[in-house]
Amino acid sequence: MCLTVLCPTILLSKEVWRKIETGIWYTKIEASSGSIHAVKIDPHLYRFGVALPSEMGRVSSTVRGLAIKSGAKVAINGGFFTPEYHPLGLIIDNGKVINPVKKMSWWGIFYISDLRPYIVHTSEFKGEAGIETAIQCGPRLVINGEIPRLKEGVAERSGVCIDKDGNVILVVTQNLMLSLQEFASVLKGGGEAGGLGCVNALNLDGGRSTQMYIKTRGLDLSIPGANEIADAIVVVPR
Numbered sequence: 001m002c003l004t005v006l007c008p009t010i011l012l013s014k015e016v017w018r019k020i021e022t023g024i025w026y027t028k029i030e031a032s033s034g035s036i037h038a039v040k041i042d043p044h045l046y047r048f049g050v051a052l053p054s055e056m057g058r059v060s061s062t063v064r065g066l067a068i069k070s071g072a073k074v075a076i077n078g079g080f081f082t083p084e085y086h087p088l089g090l091i092i093d094n095g096k097v098i099n100p101v102k103k104m105s106w107w108g109i110f111y112i113s114d115l116r117p118y119i120v121h122t123s124e125f126k127g128e129a130g131i132e133t134a135i136q137c138g139p140r141l142v143i144n145g146e147i148p149r150l151k152e153g154v155a156e157r158s159g160v161c162i163d164k165d166g167n168v169i170l171v172v173t174q175n176l177m178l179s180l181q182e183f184a185s186v187l188k189g190g191g192e193a194g195g196l197g198c199v200n201a202l203n204l205d206g207g208r209s210t211q212m213y214i215k216t217r218g219l220d221l222s223i224p225g226a227n228e229i230a231d232a233i234v235v236v237p238r
Contacts, residue, residue: 020218034175089136
């Protein structure tokens, strides 16, 4: 089973979602040259946070290093950063603003408020009370079930999205270069098309930063990146 928009040259098959811990599911999409890994998480059972290398006394780190330090079940690279590893864009962790909003017309914000996940355009973000976690990046890849016009160019990709049931899905490619359009098609596509069923999705800092870590009862997986990073989205039990 595969996505019509990408077959037969790229995507070949997709596993069914399998539970790897209570409230966490994993699936893998096989491709001609690499893979796509996705983890679905129930935000009622797990807290999303943003881990920073400064918490380890470092300027930069890997997702694996930040995950282990945080005791995370799952972690993925976060937002953009400067060559000096200063985060770019909003970061809120455990209700505290770590980095301010950056006014970028093509960026969006993923956040958790009252145990519910949201992805909105930066201009729509109000910063209301009760926000547990937030991270800013871009562009948005799926907006209320539709794929917007996206820039060309291929790279390793990473993203965060929300399905119709309010679960959060973290996604990375491995040895697979995709355009933003192709990546968005994978995120949006329904299960019958081999996709992930995302209603809203946000691009994270992919390319050489793309990396993921999973340490659960049912799966132990580390996908390294080519570069160290400035922040990571981490998932820990509530």
